Amino acid sequence: MVDATEHELVPEHHLVEEERLEEILDEYNIDRTDLPKIKRLDPALRDVDAEAGDVIRIERDSRTTDTAIVYRLVIE
Template sequence: MVDVSQHNLVPEHSVLEEDEIEEMLTEYDIDRTDLPKIQRRDPGLPDEAEVGDVIKIVRDSRTTDQAVVYRLVVE
């Protein structure tokens, strides 16, 4: 079977630690529930991601070197 998360077109996904989450939420002055959502069954998610986790996604960008986005894992 093919592991989609290892494909070269899938951006890097990583689960944030609680202290990193708090720092990011404070920086953007938002609540965790204000984040865009990503479903737990998304094939790009790391295996250890669980509902309620915050995922950091780092994408290549034409205008900046990298674009960082955050998603809240939902059922």
């Protein structure tokens, strides 16, 4: 069986600390629920101890900016 978290096309996923999350939400002038969603059981979150309501920071390779950072709200 293939481990999805080890695949080269799966970007880094990290749990966002609450203090940092407030700064991010203020910067973009959004609420937590305005973020795109990711399911708690998504294979990419296997190594991340995330629960519903947490926010995940995803670092992707980007042709234009080298690294693109996106955020996702964890849902059931």
